[in-house]
Amino acid sequence: MANCQPTLCLSLSLLLLLLCSKPVNSQQPQANISLGSSLAAGASQDYWLSPSGDFAFGFQQVTGGGRGNSFLLAIWFNRIPQRTVVWSANRNELVPDGSTIKLTEDGSTVKLTKDGSLMLADPSGRQVWGPNGVGPGVSYGVLYDTGNFVLTDRKGVVLWGSFDQPTDTILPTQIMKKGTEVISKYSSTNYSTGRFKFMFQTDGNLVAYTTFYPQTVRNYAYWASATKSTGNSVTFNESGSVFLSSDNGTILLYVFTNQEPTQDLHQRLTIDHDGVIRLYAYPKQSSTSAGRRWPAEWTALSFTPADICGLMRADTGSGACGFNSYCQIEDAQFPNCKCPNGYKFLDPSDESRGCLKTFPPQDCSSSAGEEDGQFDLVEMVNTIFPSGDYEYYQSISEDMCRDLCLSDCLCDAVTYESASCWKKRAPLTNGYMDQENTGKTLLKIRRQNSTYSTAGERKKNDQSRKLMATAGWVLLGSSVFVNLMFIVGSCPWRKKNRRMNRVGDESDEAMESANLQRFTYREMESATGGFKQVLGSGASGTVYKGVLGERAGELVAVKVLDNMPERDGHDVREFATEVKIIGGTNHKNLVKLVGYCNEGQHLLLVYEFMSNGSLADSLFGGGEGTFPRPNWYTRTQIAYSVARGLVYLHDECSTQIIHCDIKPQNILLDQGMTARISDFGISKLMKTDQTRTTTAIRGTKGYLAPEWFRNVPVTAKVDVHSFGIVLLELVCCRKSFLLDFEKEEEMVLVDWAYDCYSRGKLYKLVEKDEDAMEDLKKVERFVKVALWCIQEDPSLRPGMKKVVHMLEGAVLVSEPPDPSSFMSAI
Numbered sequence: 163m164a165n166c167q168p169t170l171c172l173s174l175s176l177l178l179l180l181l182c183s184k185p186v187n188s189q190q191p192q193a194n195i196s197l198g199s200s201l202a203a204g205a206s207q208d209y210w211l212s213p214s215g216d217f218a219f220g221f222q223q224v225t226g227g228g229r230g231n232s233f234l235l236a237i238w239f240n241r242i243p244q245r246t247v248v249w250s251a252n253r254n255e256l257v258p259d260g261s262t263i264k265l266t267e268d269g270s271t272v273k274l275t276k277d278g279s280l281m282l283a284d285p286s287g288r289q290v291w292g293p294n295g296v297g298p299g300v301s302y303g304v305l306y307d308t309g310n311f312v313l314t315d316r317k318g319v320v321l322w323g324s325f326d327q328p329t330d331t332i333l334p335t336q337i338m339k340k341g342t343e344v345i346s347k348y349s350s351t352n353y354s355t356g357r358f359k360f361m362f363q364t365d366g367n368l369v370a371y372t373t374f375y376p377q378t379v380r381n382y383a384y385w386a387s388a389t390k391s392t393g394n395s396v397t398f399n400e401s402g403s404v405f406l407s408s409d410n411g412t413i414l415l416y417v418f419t420n421q422e423p424t425q426d427l428h429q430r431l432t433i434d435h436d437g438v439i440r441l442y443a444y445p446k447q448s449s450t451s452a453g454r455r456w457p458a459e460w461t462a463l464s465f466t467p468a469d470i471c472g473l474m475r476a477d478t479g480s481g482a483c484g485f486n487s488y489c490q491i492e493d494a495q496f497p498n499c500k501c502p503n504g505y506k507f508l509d510p511s512d513e514s515r516g517c518l519k520t521f522p523p524q525d526c527s528s529s530a531g532e533e534d535g536q537f538d539l540v541e542m543v544n545t546i547f548p549s550g551d552y553e554y555y556q557s558i559s560e561d562m563c564r565d566l567c568l569s570d571c572l573c574d575a576v577t578y579e580s581a582s583c584w585k586k587r588a589p590l591t592n593g594y595m596d597q598e599n600t601g602k603t604l605l606k607i608r609r610q611n612s613t614y615s616t617a618g619e620r621k622k623n624d625q626s627r628k629l630m631a632t633a634g635w636v637l638l639g640s641s642v643f644v645n646l647m648f649i650v651g652s653c654p655w656r657k658k659n660r661r662m663n664r665v666g667d668e669s670d671e672a673m674e675s676a677n678l679q680r681f682t683y684r685e686m687e688s689a690t691g692g693f694k695q696v697l698g699s700g701a702s703g704t705v706y707k708g709v710l711g712e713r714a715g716e717l718v719a720v721k722v723l724d725n726m727p728e729r730d731g732h733d734v735r736e737f738a739t740e741v742k743i744i745g746g747t748n749h750k751n752l753v754k755l756v757g758y759c760n761e762g763q764h765l766l767l768v769y770e771f772m773s774n775g776s777l778a779d780s781l782f783g784g785g786e787g788t789f790p791r792p793n794w795y796t797r798t799q800i801a802y803s804v805a806r807g808l809v810y811l812h813d814e815c816s817t818q819i820i821h822c823d824i825k826p827q828n829i830l831l832d833q834g835m836t837a838r839i840s841d842f843g844i845s846k847l848m849k850t851d852q853t854r855t856t857t858a859i860r861g862t863k864g865y866l867a868p869e870w871f872r873n874v875p876v877t878a879k880v881d882v883h884s885f886g887i888v889l890l891e892l893v894c895c896r897k898s899f900l901l902d903f904e905k906e907e908e909m910v911l912v913d914w915a916y917d918c919y920s921r922g923k924l925y926k927l928v929e930k931d932e933d934a935m936e937d938l939k940k941v942e943r944f945v946k947v948a949l950w951c952i953q954e955d956p957s958l959r960p961g962m963k964k965v966v967h968m969l970e971g972a973v974l975v976s977e978p979p980d981p982s983s984f985m986s987a988i
Contacts, residue, residue: 195303203233203257209240210305216241216428217248217309224256224353232256234353235282235291237309237324239428242444246460248309248331248430249324251291253353257284280313296322309333330356332404332431334424338362338396345378346433349512357514358437366393368406368417370439370467372479384437384473385466387415390980402429402463404441418464427456435514436497437482440465471497471594475548475872481592484508484516488545488593500595503540504607516589521608523588526571539564539576539604545595546577546603549872551584558583567606575605582875678745679757683764690720698776698827702841707771717771718756721841722764737765743817744842751807753830753840772838774831777888781826782897794933796835797892798940803837804829805969808885808962811842812878820876824884825865826891864898868954879956882965886951890915893934893944894927912952916980919945943971949978 201208201220209220218240221233234256237249280303282291293313301316310333312323325336328344341364346356357375362368368387371380387393387406394409402420405413418431418441428444441464445456467473471489474481482489483499487507492498501507501517508515524537555566563583567573574588579601593603687693689708697705703723710716737760744767745755759766774780777800780789792800804824811819821828821842828841867883869876887898890911898911908914918926924942928934934941947968953959958979960968967973 195305197300197302199303203235210303211240212305212307212309214307216307217305218245219305219311221257222247232258237305237311239309239444241446242428243458244460246430246444247353248329248333249311250329250353251282253329253347254355255290256353257282257290293322294327308335310336330433332398334398334400334402334429336398338368340364340366340394342396344433345373346437347435349435349514352435356435358433358435360433360439362393362396365390368393368396368415370433370437372437372474372481374479381479382474384470385439387417389414398431400424402427402441402443404431417466420463422463430460437470438465438467438497469596472596474592474594479591480514480516480589481549482594484514485589485591486517486519487513488542488547488595490595502542502593502605504605519588519607523574524571524606524608536609537568537606538609539567540607542595542603542605544597544599544602545593546579546599546601547575547586547590547593548577549592550586550590551577552587553585554875555583555585557581564604567604573606575603577601577603584875678741678755679768681757681759681766681768683759683761683766686720686759686764686766686768689718693720693722700823700827700841708768717773719753719769719771721767721769723766741767743815743819747810747815747819747842749807749810749814750836751803751838752810752842753838769840772830772840773833774835776827777829777831777837777892778826780831781891781895791895792835794928794931794937797895798944800829800831800835800837801889801892801944802966802969804839804885804888805962805966807837807839808881809966811839812881812962818878820878821881821884822876823865824881824888826888829888867956869956877956878962879959882951882959882962883956885962885965886948886959887912889944889948889951893941893948895931912981915945916949919949920980943975944969946975946978949981950975952981953979954981 195210199210201210203221203223207220209218211218216239217237219237220235222236222238222245224232224234234247234253235251236247238245238247280293280296280300281289284290296313299315300313300321303311303313305311308325310323310325312320314320325333326339326342328336328338328342330344330346332338332344340362343359343361345360346358348354348356355376355378357373359371359373359378359380360369361371361380367390369383370385372382372384373379374381389406392408392414393406396404396406396417398404402418402422402424404417406415406417407413417439420429420441420443422443426446428446430442431439432442433439440462442460443456443463444460445458469491470482471491474489480487482497486505487499487501489497489499499513504520505517506520507513508518552572553566555563558566558581560578563576563578566583567576567585570585572587573585575586575590577584577586681689686708689710690706691708693704693706695707697707697719699705703721706720706722708718708720710718741755741758741760745758747755753772754770755767756770757768759768775789780792783789783791808821808824811821819842821839823841824839828839830838830840832838865884865887867876867880869880891898894911894915896911900909900911907917915927918924919942924945925935925938927945928938928941947965950968951959951965964973968975
């Protein structure tokens with residue numbers, strides 16, 4: 163045998179394998195794969211078959227993309243021409259040819275070794291892959307007709323199976339246990355891990371994510387079953403239905419149902435490279451089954467989500483398509499990635515990599531007006547890019563929205579819808595086109611006949627101009643010319659100065675009409691003693707204690723707005739308008755604005771002083787001075803007061819004000835412990851990108867509604883969400899998140915509160931508060947209201963008027979759903 167020819171050796175090995183085979187399942191005999199068996203990657207196309215021949219296990223050659231002759235160790239449908247892969251071992255490390263392993267031409271082998279392990283080795287003998295979690299005791303392998311390849315011990319007990327470690331596909335009879343995940347291919351021809359993940363989480367939620375490619379770390383959940391704490395397993399049964407069931411077998415959710423005769427069809431459930439999860443069917447024999455004519459190809463029977471293009475709202479990542487591209491569903495199933503006008507695919511063979519500009523971008527280092535008229539805005543109807551806006555404007559015309567982008571060198575596009583305008587920088591993300599989109603995107607592109615010079619060319623031209631100017635001075639040598647140029651040059655400056663003064667005067671008149679006192683910056687320095695005593699600080703600025711001597715020693719709080727950019731006439735008018743709106747408010751639960759300072763780059767707001775500090779000082783401690791913790795009755799009155807103040811801002815002002823930063827630090831307490839909301843309207847005085855960034859990331863992360871992280875237009879419902887968090891803090895007298903809390907289940911207040919509510923143990927939230935323990939009915943009502951306020955879907959949150967009625971008991975509060983059932987997926 164040592165000197166026999168390779169073909170004879172292989173034939174004898176196969177013959178011995180068949181003779182030694184024995185059944186491990188009396189109902190369906192399987193050909194056992196004995197220890198020492200091996201397969202080779204190469205032209206010989208070695209593989210192991212399931213008894214019916216429906217599935218094969220072996221090497222598939224992968225060509226193209228500069229990979230040469232590389233091989234994938236896989237399981238595939240063997241009776242169809244496409245040989246569709248349903249599982250692979252080495253998707254991220256294809257094995258090469260060119261080996262000298264015995265009985266092979268190319269050399270990479272997969273071998274069931276004598277010591278009972280399955281090992282994939284490259285030509286050098288280096289192990290490329292091996293099954294995880296397989297200990298000693300493997301006796302043989304089996305490829306079942308289900309497509310499951312297993313390793314078993316002598317008694318037939320399965321020690322490892324490919325069904326336990328799926329790649330991108332689930333097959334009939336396969337069960338997804340908690341922790342199981344499938345990851346899409348990168349593309350239709352590239353088997354490496356892609357950008358989408360379908361995961362059955364340990365908390366019972368079945369979730370589809372985008373990933374931080376090339377890592378497989380989950381990023382944004384775009385589909386979820388919302389079965390937290392109830393889901394136990396996901397089953398793909400032989401009838402072709404995919405469902406999620408509880409631990410007692412109750413079906414909680416059908417992901418897919420199938421009405422087709424499954425005995426005539428091959429089926430698979432795959433998360434495709436475009437992120438859509440599809441249930442496919444392929445005819446086994448005749449192309450006609452149950453009166454339906456089937457094409458000889460995979461047909462998608464069902465799929466989810468129905469519109470992946472419109473679901474992407476992540477702050478990070480490119481969305482369904484690549485950066486600077488947009489997504490469109492053209493045949494009700496498959497998303498199509500496209501480049502806007504003026505852009506081209508970075509790699510035409512890989513559209514997921516996104517698009518590049520075909521023109522030089524606008525240069526912010528250019529001299530003022532040098533590139534004026536060089537750009538146009540191309541209209542993309544029914545197309546929006548919902549993420550990545552850095553400035554937001556309301557109640558403006560489309561022409562004004564266009565002008566705002568054309569005059570801003572940082573602006574690459576604007577989205578305009580319902581008199582609202584969102585400025586965006588490149589790269590553009592999550593773009594999609596849909597006929598139901600009422601908005602449009604106006605994309606900035608350079609005009610085809612425009613001229614453009616690089617910074618180096620401009621520098622060279624500047625030097626030339628300087629030389630010519632110098633020659634002119636030498637030739638003319640006349641002071642008359644100098645005087646003339648001085649007069650001419652000073653005219654625009656004088657004109658601009660008069661215009662800015664006129665704008666400032668108009669602004670002051672507007673604010674004085676709101677009965678606000680104007681202070682000079684020197685007066686503010688004097689009132690605050692040089693800005694010495696800090697009362698607090700936040701995203702928008704620092705607050706100092708002050709005394710107004712001219713107003714009989716009245717105590718005030720002076721807020722200095724920090725990091726304000728250099729302003730033009732438009733900014734001055736905008737500041738005046740917003741301060742006028744704030745000054746025009748009048749409600750007992752709002753802190754009153756006394757006056758302002760608008761001097762050069764100094765913007766200050768002067769408020770009445772609140773002697774009992776902020777709610778955070780009283781509720782959590784840590785503030786300067788001693789503020790006793792309010793009792794249960796006082797806390798309920800604070801909740802009523804804050805809710806009524808928000809009703810006024812949202813519904814009763816002449817101009818609606820969305821606070822955007824409701825938190826205990828912005829709720830102040832006067833001498834009688836009446837709650838007053840402060841800092842309302844401040845977000846409109848800051849640049850939108852600054853407000854979004856500072857508020858969402860640095861300042862009050864624990865109070866933010868999910869909308870902030872998705873970069874969608876915010877509504878008054880963001881304040882409702884923040885109020886719900888504050889309401890829970892008022893009930894429990896603790897912060898919404900305690901990192902160093904000794905009981906892990908109580909670290910996140912929202913989760914703990916819902917857990918106590920759902921288990922009927924609300925007393926745990928207030929067990930150290932005797933007054934609250936005697937008023938558990940109101941505690942329950944407040945907690946239920948809070949849980950409604952913090953629902954992930956803004957449409958489920960009540961308006962603040964209804965919140966007030968529910969808190970007061972005038973409206974029955976229904977049972978709230980788990981507010982974290984979907985957010986746990988993120």
